[in-house]
Amino acid sequence: MADKRDYYEVLGVPKDADDAAIKKAYRQLAKKYHPDMNPGDKEAEIKFKEASEAYAVLSDAEKRRQYDQFGHAAFEGGAGGAGAGGFDFDFGDMGDIFGDLFGGMFGGGGSRRNSNGPRRGADVRVNVRITFDESVRGTTKKIDVTLKDECSSCHGTGAKPGTSPETCSKCGGRGQV
Template sequence: MAESKRDYYEVLGVSKDADDATLKKAYRQIAKKYHPDMNPGDAEAEKKFKEASEAYAVLSDSEKRRQYDQLGHAAFDGGAGGAGGFGGFDFSGADFSDIFGDIFGDIFGGSRRGYSNQGPMKGMNVRKSVRITFEEAVFGTEKEMDIQLKESCPTCNGTGAKAGTSPETCRKCGGKGQVVYTQQSFFGTVQNVQTCPDCHGTGTIIKEKCPDCKGSGFISVNKKIKVNIPAGIDNGQSVRIREKGEPGTNGGPRGDLLVEVIVARHPIFQRQDTHIFSTVPISFAQATLGNDIRVKTVDGEVVYTVKPGTKTDTKVRLKGKGVPSLRNPKVRGDHYVTLVIQTPEKLSPEAKEALKHFDELTGNTLKQEIKPKKTKKKLFD
């Protein structure tokens, strides 16, 4: 009986207040998954496909959906074809054209739409990498790279055909570069467009290929390319050089050359965005009494005055000594220096005596008595 069927909303996996777009999206996913052409010979998949199609045919039609919401499957008992049957269901009024055009395009790699002009197309981008130093990344540099580029074959002038011959119009597609395939679906005939398998979309066939380019129309040429690397570039970022990639097709422009920058690690400096960080060791005497020290930066050494009583891990900001901004090279980040007090590992006898005398004058910490902590006595063992 018809009531043994699953609820249509359950079949599509949507709520009862689902709008048309939600219904269409849910049905498309199910139809693509269980379409007979994707599951040849699978009776269970075909059953689920037809079940979902019946559900969508009802719920996508406002009048049928109103009847179904009111009476359930009983509203269509006359055309349901019995329990679990889909062959006699009335699909009139349901619009499957756009959905099945897209589905067949996905399945067969084509398109449901009409012929598209094989106009000019930009060539593929070429990716390379270049290594630079930390300082070169900060201030910018110019590098010269050896790369192989495809150029039009001088022998055949880019036609790919042997001298004295010309490419012929493809008979399969008539020079259009595309062919139409007709596919019988559950709902009738669907046409989809694919790239011609014989000419691969070019519209022409080369019977006798050029011996130099093997029919491709291009030869590889070694070239030196200068790459201007801007100041402030960071590790992993790329520089784009226009039209130094693969040649375009049908008169289209060349692709671009994308040069990824790999920045070497620096033994002293670390970078975060436009800021530079480093650590500078100072002696106990410099930290206690204060003193001028030399700090290395990407601009060279600068003199910084350590304040008396400076503690270890004190951070110092050197304004404008960081990395230039890529957007505005005149704006630079800062350099943050961490001052770390170093403890001497080896001292002469004289230095030890002087340090003991210093300790006697500043608290005599070396002769402090360490008293054991008092513990409470247990009342019971």
């Protein structure tokens, strides 16, 4: 794939960049080229997808190791790749990234770290198998997620009502059931 740019070059980071530098570079590019910030701009859309693809590989230790060893060929289905042209894309903290980038931008209020509002729950991590073509052109996938409600007995504190911190018998101290 001669037309693909080096992922480190795409993000503007050196090959020995740590995870924090890669994430920071991606956030800057994602904010700059996000389609919502550049409606109808095909060039910005291409750059956003290119940055997202680079981040998907370089932010995952195993994929980064494969990329460093085999380059883009690692994901073409041959040499040490994901096989059959497949490409595992972990959407892990993409919600965190976009929430941090665009949090209150569209009338969503202030910071989501508001102590008066509900506490942020545990991260939901889902591995979704997509083809390389889907990763470049975009796709829509349906993902079923089981949501947990706040415990009605301890109201998310993990302690029995009216007591000093003691494990709630209803939710086991998790604050959610």
